[in-house]
Amino acid sequence: MSTPVQTPTQQLQVVTAQPKRIPILGRLSPEGWMVLPTVLVLLAVSIYPFLYMIRMSFFEYSPLPQVPSKFVGLGNWVQMLQDQAIWASWLTTAWYFGAALTLQLVLGVAIALLIEHTPYFRDALATILLSPMFVAPVLVGLLWRFLLHDSYGVYTYFLHEIGLLNNVSILGDPRTAMPAVVLMDTWEWTPLVVIVVLSGLRALPHDVLEASVVDGSSYWQQVRYITLPMLRPVILVAALIRSMDLLRYIDHLMVTTAGGPADSTKIIGIRIFEEAFRFFRLGYASALGLAMIVVTIFLGRLFVNVLGEEQGAPGA
């Protein structure tokens, strides 16, 4: 049976007779249709607010209906760059970030190795050690505020008993407040590093480790030259997750020091919260928030690049 040949006019009629479609939807595969609702929800709850935040950063933005917002162009961004208090907060953030991340990674890896080599009750031990992670950060702050209270705090009492920090308020002295909040965060989130590293440890190829034993390497040599290098991608993932959280989470700081004393614990997250929800300067807070996102992305890319190089795919 021969196929009837259509004239160009007929072809045009066929095309125009088809219902109009949004081109991208027409090309969607069944999987694409299944993902579409998620994308739409993401657009609504994440991307739209993000774009709105960018817009707000160019305004002296008023959330109140009777106060009009005023376009200020790059005013908020210029102010941010000139604001010494903001730079001081970034410096504080750097200290907090560096100390907490280093401590958590070192302790996390050490505890994971310890658990992995514990002969008995390994899972029970892991569960107990992981428990702080399941406490809400604000409760962690309240707990530590209680433990470090100058009148009845248990830790304060023991420190005083052994002659340490007498006549010093741990949360009220700039020299001790920062270490205290770093320790609080470390107490809560080191378990996350432990989980990640433990999963990496359990996935390590046993033949390599056994071969090193046969070759006569000690335990520490094994850790130094085999385990840690092989765990490096896993540790980088843990570092990536923790670095993003360290910039974002301010709960325990808010309920313990609230950024004090003398701004010694006022990390950038607290500053943004204050600008947005205490001073209602949402435009300026948006600029600060976007700057924080840029820093977070930069750190993320840094870790991903390192990870990519490790896996032989630079910039992955």
Next chain:
Amino acid sequence: MRKNETIEKFGGTERRLTRRTALKTGAAIAAAFAVAPALGARAAQDAGTPAADAETWGQYKDKGIQINFLSEDTPPTAAMINHVGEFEELTGITVNITQTGLADVVTKVLLDFASQAGDIDVIYADPMQIMAPLYGNFTDLRTFIDDPTLPALPNGLDDFDKMNLIGSGYMIDREKLLAIPYDAPTMLLAYRTDIFENATYKDLFQQEKGYDWTPGPNITWEQYREIAEWINGKVADGTIAEKVAGTGHQAKQYDSLMCDFSNVMLAEGGNYFDNPDYATWGTATPGGCALGSPEALAAAKLYDSILKQAAPGSLSWDWNGLAEAFSAGGIAMAPEWHEYASMFEDENLSTVAGHVKWALLPKGPNGTKNLWGGTGLAVNSYGTEERQRAAWLFINWATSPETQKKLLLEGSTPTRTSVYQDAEVQQWIADNKDPLVAVLPTVLDAWKPENIGLAQGKIVTWVQVDEAIFTDLSKMLTGSKTPEQAMTDAVSTIDKINNWPPAGA
């Protein structure tokens, strides 16, 4: 103090008879005769009891109205929860009460106003942190007071303590009532009687220092510091057996630090702004920051020296932390909000129950000044008309003399003068058995114009100004700034926040 002079001035203005006043009075009398029957009916309502006005109170019965009351977690609201059922039974209106920290209240109210949702019907309107920056979003309560279809406000507005009414109720516009006085915490000096009334300690101090150390307005802030220092020394050498610090303060880098400093600053004759309205009626033009004055600088130096004698924990305590430390028995005396009397006398929470007295704060060249921190209840203007009316019914009930009297025994401080004139309340005070009631005469003494401390600003930028004040004070107390630097920097930051001096000036 300028603020107190302002209040006195308002009182004085009412008494002065000018031609305009005389004309107004004449017109008012004529009008009164003309509407006498209506006023008579209104007077019947003014009895104020729900029983006398059951119809208007019950107008929403069976309509299933629910309203939301958002409050800071304060004693009156904690007590209110136990009694709100009475209101629900009376009116048929369900009240959902949410209590949280003040900062959280501020954020939630802002978001409600921004979305114009009107979900929070009754707002705990802190004059400084909520009313001042958001005052355009509250309903003028005179709409309800003047509405004959709603129950009258028992005893009228004049029943409220004038200072509380001005401080809690208005923001700039003196013709627009935005809130009804609800709670009225006031800073007083709490002290341990087992230390200060111990004859051995007292006589020894008198012998060494030459004056009576009983805390109160008879001593100066310098003497207060000296007493604290003396106690610290005597505890260290074992003369005083109790392991206490001479004093404790709420000097965390927080709002509490500004409050704590204000007591000393006002007593020294300083203030945050020169415009006398900034802490009373509220103002849009506070002017330049006055922290650079010699009085403010003297206060900063004195406060810094006082904190050197305070328990080290003072730098990490807000009012809650200080109250906990005092209750734990670690402090001999402390300036604290009087509402913590209930905590200090609760044997489950306090080791010093039965050993605490309250006095006015020490004096300075400007006398004793006791910071006031009252708050009113306001109606969200974005609610539906029906819900706004329901919210007003709740506010009317919650601040009525009957309710205030009930809540008095549960830690709340009445803001109505009629409650204090009530024979039963006077008997409670005379009996001096209940510690919560026992503190009230001192509170009333503190509310006198010459004693009250009004320093917290009813200005739109107050939250930022407050932050600037307590941040520089914290830097001063931790030694990173001298008092001079702290005050100079605070002035610079605050004037920048307020765009002062104005462009072209």
